[in-house]
Amino acid sequence: MLLKFKLTDYNTNDIIRIIREWTDLDRSTLGKNINKSEHTIKNYEIGKSNYTVLFFNYINRKLWSYFICGLQWLFSSATGNVLI
Secondary structure (H helix, E strand, O other): OOOEEEHHHOOHHHHHHHHHHHOOOOHHHHHHHOOOOHHHHHHHHHOOOOOOHHHHHHHHHHOHHHOOOOOOOEEEOOOOEEEO
């Protein structure tokens, strides 16, 4: 599965919500899978809390089984794209 995010088109809260929805997980289940509380996931999604690129890599490792091929993250500073 290859999904493309153009970072300038999304807020970080949109990306975490999209990942959660595409993995068909509710906030509580996602939180349990990545060792975060449901409240923390909600805060990420509403933009109250921020997360880092390292957090994306952590999600990649933890949610591998929810994707057929897993998530592959490529960052391009020139284009502002994130490929998943």
